[in-house]
Amino acid sequence: MDALPDGVVQHILSQLSNARDVAACAAVARCWRDCMPFLPSLYFPRGAFESVGVGPASAVAAADDVIGRMVDAAARLEELVVYCPFSASLLPHWLAARAATLRVLELRVESAADDKSGHLDSIGVATSLEELRLLALRMTRAPAWGQMERLRVLEVVGAVLEDAAVNGAVAACPNLTDLALLGCECAGEAVISLAHLERCRLDFVGSGNTSLRFAAPRVSSLEVQGFSLIYLQGGNRLKHLTISKNTGSVYHVEMGKLPELDHLSLRGVQWSWGAISSVLQCAGEVKHLVMKVEFCGDYDTLQPFPELDLVEFFNSHPKLHKFEIHGAMFAALCQKNSLKKLDSRFVIPFLEHVLVTVRSPLNAEQKLDTLESLVRYSVRLRRMVIRISQMKNCHGAADDFFAEICKFAYMNSGRVCIE
Numbered sequence: 001m002d003a004l005p006d007g008v009v010q011h012i013l014s015q016l017s018n019a020r021d022v023a024a025c026a027a028v029a030r031c032w033r034d035c036m037p038f039l040p041s042l043y044f045p046r047g048a049f050e051s052v053g054v055g056p057a058s059a060v061a062a063a064d065d066v067i068g069r070m071v072d073a074a075a076r077l078e079e080l081v082v083y084c085p086f087s088a089s090l091l092p093h094w095l096a097a098r099a100a101t102l103r104v105l106e107l108r109v110e111s112a113a114d115d116k117s118g119h120l121d122s123i124g125v126a127t128s129l130e131e132l133r134l135l136a137l138r139m140t141r142a143p144a145w146g147q148m149e150r151l152r153v154l155e156v157v158g159a160v161l162e163d164a165a166v167n168g169a170v171a172a173c174p175n176l177t178d179l180a181l182l183g184c185e186c187a188g189e190a191v192i193s194l195a196h197l198e199r200c201r202l203d204f205v206g207s208g209n210t211s212l213r214f215a216a217p218r219v220s221s222l223e224v225q226g227f228s229l230i231y232l233q234g235g236n237r238l239k240h241l242t243i244s245k246n247t248g249s250v251y252h253v254e255m256g257k258l259p260e261l262d263h264l265s266l267r268g269v270q271w272s273w274g275a276i277s278s279v280l281q282c283a284g285e286v287k288h289l290v291m292k293v294e295f296c297g298d299y300d301t302l303q304p305f306p307e308l309d310l311v312e313f314f315n316s317h318p319k320l321h322k323f324e325i326h327g328a329m330f331a332a333l334c335q336k337n338s339l340k341k342l343d344s345r346f347v348i349p350f351l352e353h354v355l356v357t358v359r360s361p362l363n364a365e366q367k368l369d370t371l372e373s374l375v376r377y378s379v380r381l382r383r384m385v386i387r388i389s390q391m392k393n394c395h396g397a398a399d400d401f402f403a404e405i406c407k408f409a410y411m412n413s414g415r416v417c418i419e
Contacts, residue, residue, distance in 0.1 A: 010035050017041035017079070019048055019070065041079040042070055046108070048084045060085045072097055079104035083135075092122035099126045110136035121145065124172075132173075134159065142168020155180040163188030163210075170194065186210060190227075202227070207247045228252075235282075236260065243279065244268050250275050251298065255282050265290040272298050273306060280316070287350075288322040291329045292357075305332035310370065314348045321352050327359035334363060334370040351378040357387040361401035368404055375412055384412075387419045 001009065013035040016022050019042060026033040044067060049059040063086045071077065071094045078101055080094070088109065095102070105126060123132065124145035131153040138160045151173045161184050170179070176194050180201040187208045192200070197216040204210055204226030211229035214222070221240040224230065228248060232255035235241075239260055243253065244267035253275040264286045266279060271293045283289075297303035305328055313333065314320070325333065354374055358367065375381060386405055391398065409416045 014038045017043040019044045036073040037075040039074045043081040044084045046083040081106040083108045088119040091119050095122050095126050102126045104131040106133040108135040139165035145172040148173050153178040158183045161186045167191045253278050258282050261286045263288040267292045270295045290324040292326040307335040308333045324355040326357040334366040348378040352380050352382045354384040361398040364401040384416045385419050
């Protein structure tokens with residue numbers, strides 16, 4: 001290292017970001033310590049200041065001291081990532097010191113979760129920020145960030161939020177292209193209206209009836225989880241759409257036609273049939289469809305799905321290449337009346353891959369007829385997977401049904417397999 005030019009040494013050391021590595025190298029020699037101003041990134045991991053015999057308060061005090069000195073020394077700092085506990089009261093000073101150069105900020109603010117003095121509002125002074133990630137925070141009001149015009153990426157993970165905080169934070173970042181709110185507890189109504197948004201993931205936990213009003217004319221990928229009422233505007237460029245609710249029900253989904261949609265996934269314990277029908281009617285051009293909903297019905301009443309006409313279903317979605325259907329929804333597709341309509345003129349033109357999950361041996365004959373029809377009329381079918389690993393075996397007909405499925409797979413060897 002002594003034989004290398006100073007510029008090369010500076011370049012090598014500038015690739016460091018972990019605080020421990022930076023501190024170790026700075027202790028080697030004065031010339032190495034002089035490379036601190038050229039560091040573009042600093043990363044303080046979760047346990048950076050934890051050691052045997054040191055209490056949480058001492059660890060926080062050590063973190064505050066070291067983070068402050070390193071941030072002050074890194075005159076060209078562009079990225080700051082802090083996962084270790086720290087005092088929120090010092091955050092305004094750190095951000096003000098590097099407001100002109102900071103581009104990426106990532107904070108785990110669990111230690112400051114109950115702070116009510118508004119120190120997180122100081123994020124607004126870093127007007128050059130392009131990416132902001134916040135973990136484990138509590139926000140009960142709209143942040144006073146002003147307008148963060150340069151911010152393109154906003155991620156909030158594991159937070160407890162009020163709907164006013166969500167709406168205020170999003171409104172403060174009008175030029176976002178990527179938005180992710182993951183594992184967040186929130187109730188009320190989330191309103192998101194962003195002209196430049198392209199990718200969005202919203203994962204709200206809890207059983208409450210949270211609603212979403214979403215308007216983003218440029219969005220191409222949208223994943224939402226945990227909403228009971230969804231109003232979507234501007235889906236003309238949407239290619240990937242996932243709607244799910246792990247607890248509670250999806251009561252209503254309202255949207256326009258989705259002409260560019262490639263992938264659609266509907267998941268959850270309970271959906272109203274009106275919500276499912278609304279989405280399917282708007283997704284006539286979809287190429288990959290996943291339908292994994294356990295029950296139908298409104299509010300607390302669990303009901304079976306109404307009959308689905310197989311011919312009308314595939315005629316309404318003629319571009320399907322991949323189709324995944326599970327349990328009760330597959331049973332709804334297996335109806336005698338729709339199977340009677342099948343004739344030589346009916347064809348499923350582009351379907352290549354089918355995944356069917358069978359949960360019950362009831363109505364075995366109709367289910368086998370439907371499987372056979374999918375194979376017969378799908379002229380491009382390459383693979384059908386029948387998943388029976390979760391089939392309920394309490395019914396006496398389960399063994400006979402399984403034998404018939406095995407026979408069906410054998411007769412269509414190469415295209416049909418059992419999982």
